[in-house]
Amino acid sequence: MAEVEPKQKKASGRQCCICNQRRAVLKRPKTLEQICRECFYAVFEDEIHRVIVDNQLFKPGERIAIGASGGKDSTVLAYVLSELNRRHKYGLDLFLLSVDEGITGYRDDSLETVKRNEIQYGLPLKVVSYKDLYGWTMDEIVKMIGLKNNCTFCGVFRRQALDRGAALLKVDKLVTGHNADDIAETVLLNILRGDIARLSRCTSITTGEDGPIPRCKPFKYTYEKEIVMYAYFKRLDYFSTECIYSPNAYRGFAREFIKDLERIRPRAILDIIKSGEDFRISTSTKMPEQGTCERCGYISSQKWCKACVLLEGLNRGLPKLGIGRSRGLNGHKKDIEQINQMNNIQSKPCGSLDF
Template identity: 35%
Template sequence: MKCTFCNEKAVYNVKYNGTALCREHFINFFEKRVKREIRNQTDLKRDKITISVAISGGKDSLVTLYVLNKILSDRRNLKIKAFTVDEGISGYRPSGIEKAARLCKSLGIDHEIISFKREFGYTLDEIMSIDNTRISCSHCGPMRRSLMNKISMYNKADYLALGINLDDYAQSILMNVVRGDISRYIRLAPHTGIERDGLIPRIIPLRKIPEKEVVIYAILNNIDYDNSWCPYYRDAYRNEARMIINMLEEKTPGTRQAIVKFFDGTRDILKNSYESKDMKRCMICGSPSQNDVCEVCSDLKEINERVLKKSI
């Protein structure tokens, strides 16, 4: 199969737009969409800009770091910093940390590690051994978000970039629709034009890029990533959303893009008509929260109480 735009051999067939692309045209197609998202999600005209990039060592986050560096590294007013959150998952996270550190070193980008154990006193494995009445994501999600915001604040970042691809994004949208969670729906990244005291605006440059294309881009650019799955993923509610969207995409290519288009067309309307709670500060840790005590501190209080009961 030949490339639609030249006589070179095609490396990828884009079903949702009917084109076949060679290596060069695929990379251009990929990076063009990322550039558009960067323009739409950020203000690059500031005197100084710092982008904090969360990298797990997986394909999405490492490609996000790589492509941001490729597109923005020639800007003198912009600095990119990277960090990894170590949740403390035995046999899973160490490999990702190693690959994340290696890419950062090759790109000349500062890399830091922030851990659950150091910040909260427990690894995720320890938390699950203490409280297995809830799925791991209910503990891990809020804790990860808290640490990502904390280290980005420490680094005085203007934006926090996350490696979220089109598949992930469409799943998140669907999950919030199914739950009827309007508040969380309108708070989904990217946080374009949103300023909240104590919260670094999140950007997601890959939100229009299908997961398969992220994998191909990583391979074509020799990005060594960790492809292992979190051992707790089987319990995630996201799995159902993934299955539904994959089924719809197979029958109707372009379904994922349509879901994101629907989201973009409805979020601002909902935002203007929906009364959301004003952000407060957690009475315990001082982090931004919709309640008097944030999710993380509330969770840690319950975990500590369980530990205390077991010790008596």
């Protein structure tokens, strides 16, 4: 791209509405302002800084793990957070934390990206693998269960893996790269699924404050478009191949719907987040009680946490255990039927929608 000569004809008449000097290169979805590259960097970083300060996401001296997949969001998050930490003297110790699901041709490649980020941003990296934590790689799981509910296994295992990795790093908090588009999508999905418990927490910028390691989302109000533009203009090194076990997962209809809405009216994304925040759940609604798993001690609303149920199924050669609503360990015929009926509803494509 270095050989590109600046073109005058399209530059004329399109000045940055912030500095009134340079050529505008971007239309902000949030405000519809036309801004230049330098002003874009400034407002993008400054808004994230404001979100961090206004929501008191961090305290000086804290150890923070950045959930890093090698994808665009976590790569930009690692870059921006280390930049802001230096610039505004947050006094944070930052770490990269990656999960190796054991997916040949996908995660091994994206982990290479994270390893480059480790050097580029000077952040220590910790990788935890499904193989070490659970004794199974996703490749082995898919070999056993096929391509139907694999994303359920992966999602449940990843959530715990991040918590365990964070505990190993002895961090105070875990930050993830979930952006405004992701959150709007989750709000919609939780409404459609009638999942009141998740609906009420999916818009929180910080979750799990009662648990061992709280999680927060500094990109809660950051548009995906701006994250990708930022990565493009800054030439950040990120990985963008879809998971081989979840082809077309990103075609999830909620995502598509959000993107269609954004084209018509970009503010719709922030409006959906606001609606999610303003949802009031009747105090008489019975919510699942949070306890701990009798087997591994992880937070769980049931006797066993979801990961332990799924793992039990894998180890016993009954991989459908834990898929759907059935919880019995001796698969009755009726349970199996029920399980099969539930498959359509329960198996959801990957896209880190549960957080």
